[in-house]
Amino acid sequence: MAEATGDSGDRAHGPNPPSESHFNNPESPANASVDIPNPPSPRNESSANVSVEIPNPASPRNVNASQTFRHPITGENLSPQRFTTLKAWALQKGKVMGMGDTDDLGDVMDYVYAGALAWEDTVQMRNLIKKSRIRPLQLRRAITVNRQQNAQACIAYLCGTVARKPCVPCSRGSGPFAECVMVEGSLLGACASCHYGGEGNRCTFHISSKSFHLRPIRSMCGC
Numbered sequence: 001m002a003e004a005t006g007d008s009g010d011r012a013h014g015p016n017p018p019s020e021s022h023f024n025n026p027e028s029p030a031n032a033s034v035d036i037p038n039p040p041s042p043r044n045e046s047s048a049n050v051s052v053e054i055p056n057p058a059s060p061r062n063v064n065a066s067q068t069f070r071h072p073i074t075g076e077n078l079s080p081q082r083f084t085t086l087k088a089w090a091l092q093k094g095k096v097m098g099m100g101d102t103d104d105l106g107d108v109m110d111y112v113y114a115g116a117l118a119w120e121d122t123v124q125m126r127n128l129i130k131k132s133r134i135r136p137l138q139l140r141r142a143i144t145v146n147r148q149q150n151a152q153a154c155i156a157y158l159c160g161t162v163a164r165k166p167c168v169p170c171s172r173g174s175g176p177f178a179e180c181v182m183v184e185g186s187l188l189g190a191c192a193s194c195h196y197g198g199e200g201n202r203c204t205f206h207i208s209s210k211s212f213h214l215r216p217i218r219s220m221c222g223c
Contacts, residue, residue: 067080068080069083071113071117072116072117072120072129073113073116073117073129073133073155074113083117085105086105086114086117086118087114087117087118089103089105089111089114090111090114090115090117090118090119090145090146090151091118091146092146093146094144095144095146096142096143096144097111097142097143097144098139098141098142098143099137099138099139101142108137108139108143109137111145112137112143112145112151112154112155112158114145115145115146115150115151115154115155116128116129116151116154116155118145118151119145119148119151119152122148122152124148124152124186124187125148125151125152125155127185127186128152128155128156128159128183128186129155131159131183132159133158133159134158134159135157135158135181136158137154137157137158138177138178138179139176139177139178140173140175140176140177140178141176142176143176143196147197147198149195149196149197149198149200150196150197152187152195153176153177153187153192153193153195153196154192154196156181156182156183156186156187156192156195157177157179157181157192157193159183160181160182160183160186160191160192161181161182161183161184162179162180162181163180163181163182163191163205166179166180166191167180167191167194167203167204167205168204169193169194169202169203169204170191170193170194174193174194175191175192175193175194175196176193176196177192177193177196180193181193182205187200188200188201188206188207188208189203189205189206189207190203190205190206191203191205194206
């Protein structure tokens with residue numbers, strides 16, 4: 001009976017060692033049949049996903065490349081090549097143009113409009129290009145539009161209002177423009193000449209200057 005029990009025990013536990021050897025032995029066919037096909041399956045799925053995802057981001061670029069772009073000021077329909085060329089012209093470092101200057105791409109006004117095109121994504125420029133142009137460009141010196149403040153200042157000069165009394169820097173002949181011109185609600189109150197070059201806070205009409213001049217009045221009235 002003891003031997004029978006031992007034999008039955010051997011028979012009962014006999015399948016377990018082969019089962020463990022199948023999982024522990026990397027060369028086991030059972031292990032190969034279970035483990036090897038599984039890893040390629042996610043790889044195949046991921047490669048399938050890549051093949052679907054790659055064309056999707058590329059499709060907008062292909063569409064844009066075939067579209068025309070509208071100039072925000074002139075309304076001209078620009079080809080992708082013309083669009084890229086004008087932006088590169090405006091952003092060219094060291095480039096300056098004055099009154100009467102011309103280039104292969106146009107005169108100084110074309111250069112200013114190229115600056116508006118290059119910086120049309122800024123909030124200030126989007127607000128300025130919505131306004132009507134009411135005066136021609138008049139410069140004291142050559143300008144560059146490769147900075148957003150400079151391009152914004154040029155457009156502000158074309159559509160703003162001449163100050164009744166020029167700010168202190170303009171009265172001294174500072175800035176590139178012939179007149180002290182402001183646009184209500186834009187450039188933090190500064191005139192176009194002072195805003196040019198990112199120096200708007202020096203303008204007498206800048207909101208920081210107004211706050212400074214109001215402080216003595218408030219202190220005197222006890223406000």
